[in-house]
Amino acid sequence: MLMTLCLASFSGQAKGNLETSGDALHIALPAAALVAALTVEDDYQGTWQLVQAGVSSRLAVEALKWGVDKQRPDGSGDDSFPSGHTADSFAAATFINQRYGWEYGVPSYIAASYVAYTRVASDKHHVEDVLAGAAIGMLAGWYFTDPYEDISIIPLANNGTYGVFISGRF
Template sequence: MMRKILQVIIVTVLLVTLPSQAKESLEQSGDVLHLLLPATALASTLIVEDDYQGTWQLVQSGVASRLVVEVLKYSIEKDRPDGSGDDSFPSGHSADTFAAATFINQRYGWQYGVPSFAVASYVAYTRVASDQHHVEDLMAGAAIGILAGWYFTDPYKGISIVPIASSDTYGVYISGRF
C-alpha cells in the first residue's frame, strides 16, 4: 500500500518537473502544481484504498474550501498586486493545494504530508512572486484549505497525529483506534 503511494508521488514529481523545465515560468509551474497536488491526492485514494471513503473526504474538503474562497472573493473586492482584477483575497490556489496537502497528511501520515506541504508552499510562493496575490491572501487561503482538510479527513489507518500550538502550549495530539 505505502509503495503505491510512493509511486504516485514519484510520478507526480516527474510530471511536475517536465512542464516546469519546459515552460521555465514561475507562475506556470505554480499553476501546474496547483492542479497536480489535488490530482495526486485523488489518485492516491483510488489506487491505495479499497473503498471510496478517502475520495469522498477529499471532495468534501476541496468543495468546502473552494466555496468559502469564492464567497470571500465575491464579498471582499481586493485588488491584485498587478492590477489584473479585484479578486485577490483569499488565494484559491493556496486554499486548493493546502486542502490537498492536509488531506494527504491526515489520511496517509507525515512522510507524505511534508512533501505535500512543501509543494503547497511553493504554489503559494509562485502566486506572490508572479504578482497575483499579497502575502495575507496566501495566508488566508492556506488557513481555509488546512481547516477544510482537517475537518473532513479521517486517517486511513485509524490514527491521527495533529500538531498543537498555543501561546503557552506546544505538543502533538495523537488519537486512534487500538
C-alpha cells in the same frame, strides 16, 4: 507517483515560467490525492473526504472573494483575497497528510508551499492572500479527513494554549 507529478511541474520553472509551474502543481497535488484515494483504498471513504474538503475549501474561498474587494498586485482583478490556488493545494496536502501520514504529507506540504510562493512571486497575490488560502485549505482538510490507518495528528490553538493532539489505536 506524486513525486513524478511534482518533478514534471517543477520543470516549468526551469523554463522560466514560475506561474505556469505553480498552476500545474496546483492541479497535480489534488489529482495525486484523488489517485491515491481511488487506488490505495478498498472503498470510497477517502475519495468522499477529499471531495468534502476540496468543495468546502473552494466555497469558503469563493464567498470571501465575492465579499472582499481586494485588487491583485498585478492589477488584473479585484479577487485577490484569498488565494484559491493555495487553498486547493493545502486542502489536498492536508488530506494526504491526515489520511496517509507524514512521509507523504511533508512532500505534499512542500509542494503546496511552492504553489503559494508562485502566486506571490508572479504578482497574483499578496502574502496575506496565500496565508489565508493556506489556512482555509488546511482547516477544511483537518475537519473532513480521517486517517486511513486510525492515527490522527491535529494541531490545537485555543485561548492562548497551543499544542498537538495525537490519537489512534496502538
